[in-house]
Amino acid sequence: MQANLKKTGVAALVSFAMMAGAVAPAHALGKREKGFLTGVAATVAVGALINQQRNQQNQHPRRVVQQQPQYYAPQPQYYVQQPTPTYARTAPVAYEPRYRAPSIYxxxxxxxxxxxxxxxxxxxxxELARYGYYSGSIDGAWGPNTYRAVQAYARDSGNTSSLNSVRGAYGLYDALVG
Structure with a gap:
């Protein structure tokens, strides 16, 4: 009974809103006002239809089907004991990275x-160029050509070990230009 009363009330409201738009004198409401009232009436009508559909759905509760739990037999797991490697039995050894040659710079x-x-x-x-060891530009910059020329000069003069220290390198350069 209450649902019918709601339907009747909504229908009356919608028809009244439409009538008000049609009955109003032409000079009192412009096109925009009439369009606004028509939009309001349509909104009310659509809202009423949505509420009616919701009420119908609530009257018939959904049936909920509970799923039966499924049981699975556990799969057997087999473990094979691996022999402990010999390196694991010894004390840990510190890792040292492989040797990298120093940069020429x-x-x-x-x-x-x-x-x-x-x-x-x-x-x-x-001087290295005069002796035939250096073939690059004379720019005073250390680079691969200068490095190779200094190594070759030290090798030919028998002072290869002098390049391993700063003191020995000073001696080699001073002998070269001295």
Whole structure:
């Protein structure tokens, strides 16, 4: 009974809203006002239909089907005991990375060469070029060509071990330009 009363009330409201738009004098309401009232009436009608549908759904409760739990037999697991490796029984050993050769820019010969003035560095390169060890530009910069020339000069003069220290490199360069 109450649902019918709601339907009747909504229908009456919608029809009244539509009538008000049609009955109103033409000069009292413009196109925008009439359009607004029509939109309001349509909104009320749609809202009433949505509420009616919701009420019908609530009257018939849904049937909930409970699922039966499914049981699975556990799969057997087999473990094979592995023999302990011999290295695991000993004390841990510290990891040391493999040897990497030092950069040609960090060897004692390079640091010593760069401590000279630019003029002296150019003189060292010029002397190496005169002896035929250096073929690059005389720019006073340490690079691969200068490194190879200094190594070759030290090897031929029998002073290879002098390149392993700063003191030995100073002696080699001073003998070259001295």
């Amino acid at each position: 960090s060897v004692p010969a390079a640091t010593t060469f760069n401590e000279y003035s630019p003029q002296m560095r150019r003189e060292i390169q010029l």
